[in-house]
Amino acid sequence: MSFTKAFEDLFKSFYELIASIFSTFYHILQAFLNAIINFFTGIVNLTADVFSGVVDVVGGVGKFVLVMSAGNIVIIGIIVGGGYAYTRYTTHGRQVAAGKKTA
Secondary structure (H helix, E strand, C coil), X not given: CHHHHHHHHHHHHHHHHHHHHHXXXXXXXXXXXXXXXXXXXXXXXXXXXXXXXXXXXHHHHHHHHHCCCHHHHHHHHHHHHHHHHHHHHCCXXXXXXXXXXXC
């Protein structure tokens, strides 16, 4: 009786070993496929969030420009004046002398 029980336990151990190997392989494959799927769904979510943010920004700028209050007009004037001054006074045709020392 003990001899047959020993063989039974031996074969049961081999079965559990092989089942464990297949189970491990299955879980690794499943985790790998889930990682690939999550990567591509993450790209789709990122793209959707970026476009949603762009729409929010454009809507905010549109509201800022279209709802012309006095404060908005002043801010837009400052931005336009700064842009004009930048383009007017940086086009002298001379190159910037970087690191030039005055003695």
